[in-house]
Amino acid sequence: MAEPxxxxxxxxxxxxxxxxxxxxxxxxVEEGEKVALVGPNGAGKSTLLLLLDGILTEGxxxxxxxxxxxxxxxxxxxxxxxxxxxxxxxxxxxxxxxVFDDVAYGPLYGGLPAEEVARRVRKALAFVGLTGFEARMPxxxxxxxxxxxxxxxxxAMEPPILALDEPTAGLDPRARRELIALLKSLPCTMLVAxxxxxxxxxxxxxxxxxxxxxxxxxxxxxxxxxxxxxxQQHGLETPFYSAAEPALxxxxxxx
Amino acid sequence: xxxxIHEPHRRGSSPLHRLDPRLKVIGAxxxxxxxxxxxxxxxxxxxxxxxxxxxxxxxxxxxxxxxxARVASAMPFIALAALSVPFVRAGHILWTAHWGxxxxxxxxxxxxxxxxxLAKGWLSLWMxxxxxxxxPLPDLQRALDALGMPAILSSTIALMLRYLFxxxxxxxxxxxxxxxxxxxRGRNVFWRARVLGGMVGSLWIRSLERAERIYAAMIARGxxxxxxxxxxxxxxxxxxxAAILWGAALSMAAALRILL
Numbered sequence: 001m002a003e004p005x006x007x008x009x010x011x012x013x014x015x016x017x018x019x020x021x022x023x024x025x026x027x028x029v030e031e032g033e034k035v036a037l038v039g040p041n042g043a044g045k046s047t048l049l050l051l052l053d054g055i056l057t058e059g060x061x062x063x064x065x066x067x068x069x070x071x072x073x074x075x076x077x078x079x080x081x082x083x084x085x086x087x088x089x090x091x092x093x094x095x096x097x098x099v100f101d102d103v104a105y106g107p108l109y110g111g112l113p114a115e116e117v118a119r120r121v122r123k124a125l126a127f128v129g130l131t132g133f134e135a136r137m138p139x140x141x142x143x144x145x146x147x148x149x150x151x152x153x154x155x156a157m158e159p160p161i162l163a164l165d166e167p168t169a170g171l172d173p174r175a176r177r178e179l180i181a182l183l184k185s186l187p188c189t190m191l192v193a194x195x196x197x198x199x200x201x202x203x204x205x206x207x208x209x210x211x212x213x214x215x216x217x218x219x220x221x222x223x224x225x226x227x228x229x230x231x232q233q234h235g236l237e238t239p240f241y242s243a244a245e246p247a248l249x250x251x252x253x254x255x
Numbered sequence: 256x257x258x259x260i261h262e263p264h265r266r267g268s269s270p271l272h273r274l275d276p277r278l279k280v281i282g283a284x285x286x287x288x289x290x291x292x293x294x295x296x297x298x299x300x301x302x303x304x305x306x307x308x309x310x311x312x313x314x315x316x317x318x319x320x321x322x323x324a325r326v327a328s329a330m331p332f333i334a335l336a337a338l339s340v341p342f343v344r345a346g347h348i349l350w351t352a353h354w355g356x357x358x359x360x361x362x363x364x365x366x367x368x369x370x371x372x373l374a375k376g377w378l379s380l381w382m383x384x385x386x387x388x389x390x391p392l393p394d395l396q397r398a399l400d401a402l403g404m405p406a407i408l409s410s411t412i413a414l415m416l417r418y419l420f421x422x423x424x425x426x427x428x429x430x431x432x433x434x435x436x437x438x439x440r441g442r443n444v445f446w447r448a449r450v451l452g453g454m455v456g457s458l459w460i461r462s463l464e465r466a467e468r469i470y471a472a473m474i475a476r477g478x479x480x481x482x483x484x485x486x487x488x489x490x491x492x493x494x495x496x497a498a499i500l501w502g503a504a505l506s507m508a509a510a511l512r513i514l515l
Contacts, residue, residue: 055471077477085475091421092468097393097413104485109477114485137393139420157476 003068004028005189006052006161011062013047021047023213025062029189031160036200036221037193039210040235045193046088048210049163052191053085066161081110084154084188088166090146091138099125099141099149100134106157124156125149128182144175151182161189168196197239201225209234263325263387271315271389275494276398282501283386287379289505293512295371300512301378307504308381315389322388326380333376340372341365392416397488406482414469422462429454 006029013022022044029035037045050056052064054076064071071079087093096102103124107117125131128148138146147167154162167183168176176196183190183203192204200207200221207224209217211234217224224230228238271279290304312319346364387395396416400409433450 050471053475055475077479080475080477083475085472087468087472087475089468092465093472095414095417095469095472097396097417101393101484105473105478106476108483108485109479117485135391135393137391137420138417139424153476 003065005031005033005067006191007063007065008052009063009065011048011051011060011064013044013051013056013061014059016059021213022051025210025215027208027215027218029191032187032189033206034190034192034204036204036207037191037210038195038197038200038207038236039216042212043210043234044213045210046165049085049165049191049193052161052163053083054079055085081157082159083161083163084157084159086150086154086162086164086167088169090143090150093150093153094138094146097137098134099130099136099138099152102138102149103152103156106153110157120156120158121152124152127155128152129178142175144171144178147171147175147179148182151179155186159188162186162191164190164192164194166194166196167192168194168199197225197237201239209236211235263384264391265317265321265388267316267389269314269316269389270493270497271311271385273493274389274497275488275490276390276394277401277488277490278494278498278501279386279390280395280398280402282498283382285501285505286382289509290375290378290382293375295368297371297512299515300508301371301374303508303511304378305374307508308378308385311382311385315385317385317388322381322384325384326377329380330373330376333380334373337369337372337376340369344368394488397484400484401488406484409484410482418462418465418469421465422458425461426454426458429458 008025008027011022011025012020014020025044025048037048039045047056051060052066052071054071057073057076066079066082069075069079094102096105100121103121104117107120112120121134122131125133128151130145130148130152133141133145133149138149141149147170151167164183168179171179176199180199180202183192190204192199194200204221207217207219207221208215209224209230216234217230225238226240231238286304286307290301293300312322341361342359342365344362344365346362348360349363349366350361352359390398393413396409396413399412400406404412433454
């Protein structure tokens with residue numbers, strides 16, 4: 001059998017202020033797998049995503065391999081092109097003056113010719129349902145639109161791996177449903193850091209639980225999320241509002 | 256809760272809105288340079304330039320009050336800088352004041368120079384306000400980029416324009432949070448200054464943290480320190496006609512000054 005797509009080995013991270021964010025994290029992800037990262041605030045979820053994309057480098061110990069290649073200073077750019085990182089706040093991600101410029105940013109820095117950049121932008125915007133928004137300024141968009149535009153900025157780079165930080169945070173129910181449907185339709189390998197347990201239940205067959213920088217559980221979503229004592233112990237909740245909610249149980253994805 | 260900050264650009268479909276932004280930038284800069292560089296006395300030429308500005312304003316189909324309010328808000332800075340002119344310019348003395356050993360004199364030439372500075376300031380600001388009112392900010396930035404502004408400066412301007420609104424709205428939220436918790440006018444001016452100082456500091460720290468996240472978002476998408484952009488500006492026949500017309504109008508104003 002081939003080597004797993006993403007390999008994380010003995011990964012630790014200490015912030016410049018001395019705070020230990022992650023300690024001896026170890027897991028692998030197969031190609032096409034959709035994995036949820038859950039845990040209380042400060043558990044290290046966002047830090048893990050930033051490490052996977054090679055954004056945080058100082059203070060890191062351990063190894064990360066993406067598609068068989070180790071993340072080192074030398075191949076940082078190549079790894080970043082493979083991992084599309086969606087930031088929690090779309091205002092951080094959308095830093096250009098127009099939606100077009102922002103979605104074109106990744107492909108442009110990927111060295112693609114102008115026509116290909118334009119084609120990628122059209123395709124990504126059509127995918128997230130924002131065709132016709134090219135000339136708009138990000139601050140004129142609603143939060144739901146900005147979230148989708150931010151997703152388009154990484155889809156335009158056509159990365160095989162998506163690292164998503166709180167993709168549904170702050171969205172109204174309709175925008176949230178639309179985003180979940182979009183994510184489900186993507187064939188990419190995904191790591192999704194979130195507090196949205198229903199998103200986890202619907203999108204990710206596998207869940208990792210982080211708490212205090214430790215990986216405390218790694219298993220099928222259908223098992224972990226129904227384990228109420230485990231969830232409560234790590235400051236989480238099950239996606240069920242009552243014990244008897246058969247409709248949700250029926251939707252659980254299978255491996 | 257949403258906070259909205261008005262941006263200078265006004266949506267419209269006037270001939271001016273449709274012109275190439277490079278032409279608009281060059282045209283406005285040429286007008287301002289000519290206005291500022293006119294040697295005194297040039298009241299006739301300034302009057303002609305005011306007519307030119309009015310014509311442009313008419314073409315843009317914008318409310319006069321809106322633009323003049325913007326001009327007026329910037330005038331105090333010019334007035335402050337020009338305030339000493341009537342006292343220091345030599346000439347026919349109109350008025351003298353004595354305070355012991357100190358005496359102040361106002362001259363007719365000084366007053367005239369002050370008037371010229373204010374008129375020139377008004378015209379320059381008016382043209383700038385017109386430029387940004389008929390050009391969307393992204394086009395303005397793209398035009399500066401295409402006209403050879405150093406790429407690092409141009410991307411700094413782009414980031415500033417993008418986050419001006421985000422920060423402005425953050426400031427409004429902070430202000431609303433303060434007002435929601437303060438009844439009446441607060442204690443004294445020092446207390447209020449301290450609250451304001453705290454707000455400015457908090458905004459500053461938030462901006463720093465945001466800057467770090469934005470930089471992370473940039474390098475995540477391959478930023479390598481070298482600004483790149485796609486130019487998508489198209490020059491049309493209408494732009495050529497407008498350029499010739501504008502050149503003729505400004506040349507006439509300059510010629511008038513030389514002839515008079």
